[in-house]
Amino acid sequence: MNAITTGRKPITLLVVDDHPLFRRGLKNAFSETSDIEVVGEADNGREVVGLVKKHKPSLVLLDIALPDKHGLEIVKQVQEEFPKTPLLILSMYPEDQYAVRFFKAGVAGYLTKDSTMDTILEAVRKVAGGGKFATPKVTEKLAFDFLQTDKPLHELLSDREYQVFLMIASGKTLTEIGEELSLSVKTISTYRTRILEKLKMKKNAEIIYYAIENKLI
Numbered sequence: 001m002n003a004i005t006t007g008r009k010p011i012t013l014l015v016v017d018d019h020p021l022f023r024r025g026l027k028n029a030f031s032e033t034s035d036i037e038v039v040g041e042a043d044n045g046r047e048v049v050g051l052v053k054k055h056k057p058s059l060v061l062l063d064i065a066l067p068d069k070h071g072l073e074i075v076k077q078v079q080e081e082f083p084k085t086p087l088l089i090l091s092m093y094p095e096d097q098y099a100v101r102f103f104k105a106g107v108a109g110y111l112t113k114d115s116t117m118d119t120i121l122e123a124v125r126k127v128a129g130g131g132k133f134a135t136p137k138v139t140e141k142l143a144f145d146f147l148q149t150d151k152p153l154h155e156l157l158s159d160r161e162y163q164v165f166l167m168i169a170s171g172k173t174l175t176e177i178g179e180e181l182s183l184s185v186k187t188i189s190t191y192r193t194r195i196l197e198k199l200k201m202k203k204n205a206e207i208i209y210y211a212i213e214n215k216l217i
Helices: 020-031 048-055 071-081 095-105 117-128 136-147 159-169 174-181 185-198 204-213
Strands: 011-016 036-042 059-062 087-091 109-112
Touching: 011 020, 011 048, 011 117, 020 036, 020 117, 036 048, 036 117, 048 059, 048 071, 059 071, 059 117, 071 087, 071 095, 071 159, 087 095, 087 117, 095 109, 095 136, 095 159, 109 117, 159 174, 159 185, 159 204, 174 185, 185 204
Parallel strands: 011 036, 011 059, 059 087, 087 109
Antiparallel strands: none
């Protein structure tokens, strides 16, 4: 019995990941289910909004490490234009470093790429049904985050500051960052100054070292 014979519409997915073999593996796995269908895929961030508009998926399965846009930027864009379309993050980056920030940004779920396929299927079905999906570890971190007084310095950054921080850490120049975020170099320079102040640093090399030490890149 499948979604068609039961009269239920299948869950439709837009898969966004820059690794073609990983996308193919997901598509093959989803093709073996009776209720989940991949209707579109992208290997970069700039195509996501257009594909959501075209396919109207039940949810977007999104990697946060894309070559042209950071996941936070994509989350904000999708939410602005399609607030009813949930996003489920599937990333190589560890939950303890990223999940809380993305949940606060409005995503409906966060998984790491070492999750079992059964867990991924469970998350997709739960999010498509209007629910939230988080591992017990993340749920506990979300519940007690407001009590934590010894947070890492990078958690003091705003979402935009965090984006710029990661881009600086990856070696991009202020001009490149400005072009990617459609902001002036002066604005990016202001963000850089705030980042250095909040992290108690003086130069970009310290940002790069901090990001590597904390496994943020």
